[in-house]
Amino acid sequence: MYRDTRLASWLFVVVQVGVMGPVTRADSAADRQFERLAARFIDEFPALSPVSATGLGDHRYDGQLNDVSAESRARQAAFNRTILAALARIETDKLSPANRVDHALLKHRSEASLWRAERLEEWAWNPLVYTRLAGNAVYGLTAREFAPLPQRLAHVADRLEEFPRLFRQIRATLEPKRVPKVHAETAIKQNRGVLSVIENTVVPHLAALPEGERQRLERAIVSARQVVTEHQQWLETELLPQATGDFRIGRERFDQKLAFTLHTPLTRQRIRERADSELRRVRDQMFDIAKQVYVQAHPFTKFPARPSDAYKQSIIRAGLEMAYQETVAGDAIVETAKHSLALATEFVRRKDLMTIPDDPVEIIVMPEFRRGVSLAYCDSPGPLDVGQKTFYAVAPLPLNWTTDQVRSFMREYNLRSIHNLTIHEAMPGHFLQLAHSNRYPGKLRAVLSSGVFIEGWAVYVEQVMREEGFLDGDPLMQLIVLKWYLRGIANAIMDQAIHTENMSRDAAMRLMIEDTFQEEREAAGKWVRAQLTSTQLSTYFVGYLEHIDMREEAKRRWGDAFNLKAYHDKVMSFGSPPTRFVRSLLFAEGIANE
Secondary structure (H helix, E strand, C coil): CCCCEEEECCCCCCCCCCCCCHHCCCCCCHHHHHHHHHHHHHHHHHHCCCHHHHHHHHHHHHHCCCCCHHHHHHHHHHHHHHHHHHHCCCHHHCHHHHHHHHHHHHHHHHHHHHHHHHCCCCCCCHHHHHHHHHHHHHHHHHHCCCCHHHHHHHHHHHHCCCCCHHHHHHHHHCCCCEEHHHHHHHHHHHHHHHHHHHHCCCHHHHHHHHHHHHHHHHHHHHHHHHHHHHHHHHHHHHHHHHHCEECCCCCHHHHHHHHHHHHCCCHHHHHHHHHHHHHHHHHHHHHHHHHHHHHHHCCCCCCCCCCCCHHHHHHHHHHHHHHCCCCCCCHHHHHHHHHHHHHHHHHHHHCCCCCCCCEEEEECCCHHHCCCCEEEEEEEECHCCCCCCCCEEEEECCCCCCHHHHHHHHHHHHHHHHHHHHHHCCCCCHHHHHHHHCCHHHHHHHCCHHHHHHHHHHHHHHHHHHCCCCCCCHHHHHHHHHEEEEEHHHHHHHHHHHHHHCCCHHHHHHHHHCCCCCCHHHHHHHHHHHHCCHHHHHHHHHHHHHHHHHHHHHHHHHHHHHCCHHHHHHHCCCCCCCCHHHHHCCCCCCCCCC
């Protein structure tokens, strides 16, 4: 799962001289008008979210902390309306193709920000917005070495000194009766992680500061501990007992949010049709592979000419059981991921599938304040921190799990699944693609990146690695990769069914465990995630469809001239806009006005 900090509620961009880059060089009066507006957006928006600005790589506001008051929301809304009014005055048909794409992205993003603030209103009912904000306020300053350590620690002190004000605003903003219980329970778990970030990334480095600065930071830490502890008590004794909100956002808001999230012509109904069709196709493909594996173990088996669904189910499960035999210890997941990264990198180089940037990537244990949503994520540097480390974060197993729960989880994340997880999150998935994206000369586009393009790419390259014979074409690896694709299909079905059709937990668990072969721990965690989020789970499947459709179109158009590496590098060269725009740029077609 890619953790898209650039698409946070407080979207922002950064100011740099020549930030638009040569790809959007003004060619007309309309181009110049748009680039002036983009420069204004880039100059003024970061101040609305200092914590997000740090993550992007704009360090002008490292010593400031977000204002989450009603007055701040009003300023953000006014700014978005000003941008939209200015965009409406630009003649889009006179823009260069690159600028037309960026115009559409800025318009879409400004409209989405207004809709989220004024219709979705997560600021009032989603406490996870604030646990992430508080944790990132410190983590964003300490995780990467973008400035000398004493300078970054001084800014930590600046922000911690603002914690009392921030947490007062959070408690004044949240409306407990609108908060869903699952969100309150997850916030209780994540809030404690804010303290662990301070203990693990700040306290060990106090000696790096001069005495006066060290004492100031120590006082700020003492105050922050007290503030976070008081907030923990409020979450447990005030918020949770009153948290009776509905986690289902309903059909109308889901469809509106889906349109903003996906930025695709595909409707909810069409997504469901393709998901149901793909579910059947992939299960049949898995059956064909599982038969090969089964015959190797049982050479005298005769398969029926028309096997029933139950028969297919048993043969697929038998094949997967063979893959589950090779598991890793719960405390060895990080080390196994490191080995997987080396294997995948060597394979991509040997097969010459795409260009590999030399950016550093580090596999880490997931910070506590970010746990509870997924097993792993890719934390890439912001577009202005090109060359800084990418973190491939993996969560440790919860200490309170039973033996059976640990066993279920390790079956799901067997050795081959760890390989596929690494392909998705790192090589040639999120890490590689985002390293290319951050090199796109127009930083505006990098900030307005599409999670659908990004997640779709990661699912797409899982299939590329399978098609190209990763692990010498091992059929058990092929089964695991296809099972992961089934997970993406189930994500899309479940996402809309839960929020628009009142899908029950039992129905969701049947879909995941029976239809898509997920283990109980994975399915239980996904059920929680589906309640905590909406529309994001659709990005994997929709993004994959758009990527594979685009590649097949390129093959048809280019014929014998098609080259996989050249295709991949070209697709990644446009940054990470929605795939519909990548397709238009790739085939030099007109960019539709929005």
